[in-house]
Amino acid sequence: MIERSQNYLANILSTLCAEIGASLFLEPVFQRAGYIEFKNGKKVFFKGTSFDINGQGAAQIAKDKDYSARFLAMSGLQVPEGVLCFSPRFTEKMMRKNAEAARQLTSFSNAIAFAEQHGYPLIVKPNEGSEGDGVRRIVGVEDLCLHISKLFNEHERVLVQRQYDGSDYRVVVLDGNVISAYRRIPLNIVGDGTASVIDLMQAKAKEIKNSGRNPTLVLDQFAISEFLAVSGRSSTDIPGDGEVWPLLPNANLSMGGEIEDVTDVICPEFSEISAQAASALGLRYAGVDILCSGIHQFDPSYIVLEVNSAPGLNNFGRSGKRKNDKVVELYRVLIENLMKEQNYDEKQ
């Protein structure tokens, strides 16, 4: 049976710990952080989906999209073309500390120059964001300035990138091996020729909740309205029968995206690229995000969009029995690896 509890990961860890005679300790109030204590008394800690498996430096680089793209490119992988913009607040602060360094920081004007050079649509997002937060498709200079200013209220660094076509894949790698791969499809509605976007959206929100896939999901109405507007559509439009309308520019599962398991069909080149991406950032455990025309066959115009050092697998695991089994298997391998290392230390 698929676990429906809100605390998906804790349920899996507790079953796996029982299997190997380890104990699971969860901080009692939020139950999101804790440790696993092996039989020999050694502990490995976790918070959310971050485990004591990746080095801190490597995880910090992965969190920074601009930095990680530099490391990926240096290892020969294709990454998005884009420009990083520092907030005026950050630049001013830097000016007081190190004026020479501050003068090298790119800003708004670099974003506008990039847009003039590459044209639209562009993608604008926080450099250190996650779960699709603040990711927007931008179609004009006014839009560009508005969204960057908005993001600067909360973030010091904003990325402006070319928008790449293709499908969005997540490949989970552990110690150089692909453990699972899936395609992520942006939140969308399918028209019936009579219902409006707003009606279809409400039905979709219910469907996602009832599936147990993402029980706490609240559709981001504002981001959806913005995306509909830049796509030349509105919430009162009526999509034709069978027409699929994406509602967001990003395929994050946390924002209602859907999943297709492709673990069994990923081609050797993309398995290799994923392992190389994890290794380029020094990560043993990683979720590698690839945009390409299809994962079953090598696409020379692929890009590695980003690499996550703590990939969340709950939405994937919750979307079907086979996928849940895969997630359990992945955590089994991860915990066994952590356990082996603890025992190895003991013998030194």
Ligand SMILES: Nc1ncnc2c1ncn2[C@@H]1O[C@H](COP(=O)(O)OP(=O)(O)O)[C@@H](O)[C@H]1O
């Ligand atoms: N340059 C881009 N071109 C096309 N789609 C993009 C681009 N950047 C982001 N996206 C879409 O937005 C999603 C979230 O972007 P990402 O950079 O992975 O940020 P986050 O850390 O919030 O997941 C991606 O999975 C993809 O669907």
Ligand SMILES: [Mg+2]
């Ligand atoms: Mg992402």
